[in-house]
Amino acid sequence: MTPALASSCRLGLLGVVMVAGFCGIGARLYYLQVMESEQLALIAEGNRKQVIVQSARRGNIFDRRGNLLATDRTFIELGVDPQVVRDEDRPQWAELARIIGVPLEELEEKMTARVGAGDSEFAEDVRLVRWRKLAEGLDEPTYERIRELGIRGVYGNRQYRRVYPGGELAAHIIGFSNREGVGVIGVENAMNFYLRGEDGWVESERDGRRRELMQFRSREVPARNGLDVELTLDMMVQHVVEEELRRVVDEFSPQGAVIIVSEPGSGRILGLGNYPTFDLNQYSRSDIAHHRNRAITDVLEPGSTFKVVPVAAALNEGLTDPEQVFDCGVGQVEYRGRRLRLPADHREFGELSVEDIVRVSSNRGAAFLGLMLGENRLHGYAEAFGFGSRTGFPLLGEVRGTLHPVRAWDGLTITRLPIGHAVSATPMQIHYAMGALANGGVLMEPRIIERAVDENGETVFSFPPAARGRAVSEFTAETVSEMLVAAAAPGGTAPQAQIDGYEVAGKTGTTRKIIDGRYSNRHHVASFSGYFPASDPRVVITVIVDEPASSGPSYGGVVAAPGFRRIGVELIPYLGIEATRPEQVLAQREGGGL
Amino acid sequence: MMKNIKQTEYANRLIILTFALIFLVGATGLVTVWLRHGIATAASETRAMEVRLNEVDRALARVNSEIAAGLNPSFLHQQIERFDLDLRRPDDEQIVRLGTPEVFDGLAGESGSAIEGMAYREGGGERSR
Structure with missing residues (x-):
C-alpha cells in the first residue's frame, strides 16, 4: 500500500467515524428533541419553574380602645439534618441543648441518628434521615442565638401561629382559630371570612440551589391580608368582669357563672365573662366543656327577673297603675271558671301595691298581673322582651330558649310564667330584656363587633346599633325603672346592689333548679340584672351564678347583687359616670367610706 | 482590470459588513448580558429587601404582641404587687x-x-x- 493510499484510507475512515458520530448525535438529538420532547420539556420545566404561595396574614382583633386581643406571630420549629452534621460543631451541642431545654443525651441521639426505619414491611429496610425535630415554638431571638452557634445542619422552619396576649381574657368572645387558621369559636369563627384574607401566589423560576430567580417571575398575585376586627368590648371592663367572676368563684364555688355588661342605648357589649373559662393560648389542653359561652348556650328559668315583663305589660296596657293594691295573702283565685292555686311567696305578704310587688318580689302579686293580662297578651309581651327567640348575638351557638305557644300551656302556666317559671332563657336574653327598660322600652340587638378595618385603618364595614323592636312605651319603661330603684334600695330585695350617689334599678332572681324532674331545694341559680343611673342609664349589668355553695340562702340579692355593686363601683371612674345624688357621695366621703 | 477592481471593492465591502455584523451581534449580545445581569442584580436586591421587610414585619408583630401582653390588666396588677407600688x-x-x-x-x-x-x-x- 502506497503512503498516499494509506493516507486516503485513514482520511476515509476518519470521515466515516465522524459521520457516524454526527449521525449518533443527530439520532440522540432526534430522540430527545422530537420523540421525548414533551415529557423532557415537562421535567425541565418542573425543575425550573415553581409556584410560591404567599400566605395572607390573618387579621388582628382589637378591643374598642385599640388594645390588641388576637394576632399572628411567627414561631420557629427547630430541626436537624443529621446527614450534614459535623463533628467539629460538637462542642456547641451543650449550649444548644441548654437553649432549647432538652437533655444533652437526647440531643446527641437526635443529632447522630442518620438512618431510620423505612416505610416498607422489610425489617432491614432503612432510610436516610434528613429532618428530625429538636424543638418547636421558639421565638425569633432564641432562634437568632441558635444560629449564632453556627452548627451546620441545624435550622428552623417559620410557622405562623395565633397568639392571644390576654390569655384567658375574653376567651369566650374572642374564641380561637386552629392550626389550619380556621376560626373555631367566638369572633375568630364568626368573622373568619374577613379575618383570614386570601393567599397570593407567584409563578417563578429557580436556580440549581433552588433559590428563586426573581427576574423570571412571570405571574404574580399578591396576598391580601385579612381585615382587622374591632370589637365593642373594652379590655378594662372585661378585666373588671373577670375579676368579679374570680371573686364569685372564690366565695361561692359555683357550677358556673356569667356576667354581662353592656350599654343600653347602643346594645354594645362592653364585657362578657363566663366561668369556667380557659386560656386561649392553650385551648387544646382545656376541657372542651369550658369553651361553651354560657351566656348564649345555656338556659335557665329566669325566675323573678322575669317579673318586669308582666309588670311592664300590665302598666303598658293601662290595666293597672303603680298604686293599685292586690291582696297577696290569698292562695287561690277564680280564673275563667276554674280555681287556680297561686304560687307561694318566700314569706307571707298582705296587701301589696304594684310598686311593692316589684320591690319585695311577690310571686302572687306577679301572678295577679299575669291573670289580668291573660294568656295572649302575657305571651305577646314576653316575646316583645325577646324571650323565646334568638337575640341576634353574632357568635356561634346561641339557643332561643323556651317560650311555649299559648296553645301548649297547661292550666297553671298563666300563674307560673309571670314569676319566671315555665319559661327558659339564656343569660343574654335576660340581660337584654332588662336593657329594654333601661333604653326607654326599646329592645336592642346585642353588638359585639364594632367594625372591620383594612390595613390602612379604613372602615370596610361597620355594625350600627340595631333595635329589635319596642317592648313597651317610654313612659312605662320609666315607671318600671322607678319601681326597680325601690327594689335595689333598703326595703327591697337587693339593697346590696346599691351604689352611694347613684340610683340603681334592678331585679333579683332566685330560681330552684330542676333536678331529676323536680324542683330542688338545694340547687339554685342566683341572679341580679340591673342598670344605673336609673334616670340616665349608662350600663346594664347582669350577674348570674349557677349553684352557688352558700351557707345561707342562695338568693340573688345575697349572691349576685354585691357583684353588681362592685362592678358598678369600678366602672364609675373608668367610664366617667356622674353621680345622680352627689350629696350621698359627699356624706359617704366625710364619713370615711367609699 | 476594471472587473478585478470592482470584485475587490465588493469583497472589501462584504468583509467590512461582515465585521460590522459580527460587532453588532457581539455588542447586542453583550448588552443583553449586561441588561440581564442588571435585572438579576436588581431582582436580587428587591428580594433581599422583601426578606428584610418580612423580617421587620415579623419583629413588629412580635413586639406588638409582647406590648399587648404587657398591657394586660392582670399582668399590670401582678407587677403592681411585685414591685409594691401601692397604686390605686x-x-x-x-x-x-x-x-x-x-x-x-x-x-x-x-x-x-x-x-x-x-x-x-x-x-x-x-x-x-
Whole structure:
C-alpha cells in the first residue's frame, strides 16, 4: 500500500467515524428533541419553574380602645439534618441543648441518628434521615442565638401561629382559630371570612440551589391580608368582669357563672365573662366543656327577673297603675271558671301595691298581673322582651330558649310564667330584656363587633346599633325603672346592689333548679340584672351564678347583687359616670367610706 | 482590470459588513448580558429587601404582641404587687370632669386671673361673655 493510499484510507475512515458520530448525535438529538420532547420539556420545566404561595396574614382583633386581643406571630420549629452534621460543631451541642431545654443525651441521639426505619414491611429496610425535630415554638431571638452557634445542619422552619396576649381574657368572645387558621369559636369563627384574607401566589423560576430567580417571575398575585376586627368590648371592663367572676368563684364555688355588661342605648357589649373559662393560648389542653359561652348556650328559668315583663305589660296596657293594691295573702283565685292555686311567696305578704310587688318580689302579686293580662297578651309581651327567640348575638351557638305557644300551656302556666317559671332563657336574653327598660322600652340587638378595618385603618364595614323592636312605651319603661330603684334600695330585695350617689334599678332572681324532674331545694341559680343611673342609664349589668355553695340562702340579692355593686363601683371612674345624688357621695366621703 | 477592481471593492465591502455584523451581534449580545445581569442584580436586591421587610414585619408583630401582653390588666396588677407600688384607681374626688362650670371656676380660683382671663376670653373659651 502506497503512503498516499494509506493516507486516503485513514482520511476515509476518519470521515466515516465522524459521520457516524454526527449521525449518533443527530439520532440522540432526534430522540430527545422530537420523540421525548414533551415529557423532557415537562421535567425541565418542573425543575425550573415553581409556584410560591404567599400566605395572607390573618387579621388582628382589637378591643374598642385599640388594645390588641388576637394576632399572628411567627414561631420557629427547630430541626436537624443529621446527614450534614459535623463533628467539629460538637462542642456547641451543650449550649444548644441548654437553649432549647432538652437533655444533652437526647440531643446527641437526635443529632447522630442518620438512618431510620423505612416505610416498607422489610425489617432491614432503612432510610436516610434528613429532618428530625429538636424543638418547636421558639421565638425569633432564641432562634437568632441558635444560629449564632453556627452548627451546620441545624435550622428552623417559620410557622405562623395565633397568639392571644390576654390569655384567658375574653376567651369566650374572642374564641380561637386552629392550626389550619380556621376560626373555631367566638369572633375568630364568626368573622373568619374577613379575618383570614386570601393567599397570593407567584409563578417563578429557580436556580440549581433552588433559590428563586426573581427576574423570571412571570405571574404574580399578591396576598391580601385579612381585615382587622374591632370589637365593642373594652379590655378594662372585661378585666373588671373577670375579676368579679374570680371573686364569685372564690366565695361561692359555683357550677358556673356569667356576667354581662353592656350599654343600653347602643346594645354594645362592653364585657362578657363566663366561668369556667380557659386560656386561649392553650385551648387544646382545656376541657372542651369550658369553651361553651354560657351566656348564649345555656338556659335557665329566669325566675323573678322575669317579673318586669308582666309588670311592664300590665302598666303598658293601662290595666293597672303603680298604686293599685292586690291582696297577696290569698292562695287561690277564680280564673275563667276554674280555681287556680297561686304560687307561694318566700314569706307571707298582705296587701301589696304594684310598686311593692316589684320591690319585695311577690310571686302572687306577679301572678295577679299575669291573670289580668291573660294568656295572649302575657305571651305577646314576653316575646316583645325577646324571650323565646334568638337575640341576634353574632357568635356561634346561641339557643332561643323556651317560650311555649299559648296553645301548649297547661292550666297553671298563666300563674307560673309571670314569676319566671315555665319559661327558659339564656343569660343574654335576660340581660337584654332588662336593657329594654333601661333604653326607654326599646329592645336592642346585642353588638359585639364594632367594625372591620383594612390595613390602612379604613372602615370596610361597620355594625350600627340595631333595635329589635319596642317592648313597651317610654313612659312605662320609666315607671318600671322607678319601681326597680325601690327594689335595689333598703326595703327591697337587693339593697346590696346599691351604689352611694347613684340610683340603681334592678331585679333579683332566685330560681330552684330542676333536678331529676323536680324542683330542688338545694340547687339554685342566683341572679341580679340591673342598670344605673336609673334616670340616665349608662350600663346594664347582669350577674348570674349557677349553684352557688352558700351557707345561707342562695338568693340573688345575697349572691349576685354585691357583684353588681362592685362592678358598678369600678366602672364609675373608668367610664366617667356622674353621680345622680352627689350629696350621698359627699356624706359617704366625710364619713370615711367609699 | 476594471472587473478585478470592482470584485475587490465588493469583497472589501462584504468583509467590512461582515465585521460590522459580527460587532453588532457581539455588542447586542453583550448588552443583553449586561441588561440581564442588571435585572438579576436588581431582582436580587428587591428580594433581599422583601426578606428584610418580612423580617421587620415579623419583629413588629412580635413586639406588638409582647406590648399587648404587657398591657394586660392582670399582668399590670401582678407587677403592681411585685414591685409594691401601692397604686390605686382614682376616687371620685380626684376626678375632674371637663366641660362642667366647676372646672373653670376651680381653675380660676386656684390659678388666679390669668386662667380666669383665658377661660373667659372672648370666643376662646366655652363660656365667653
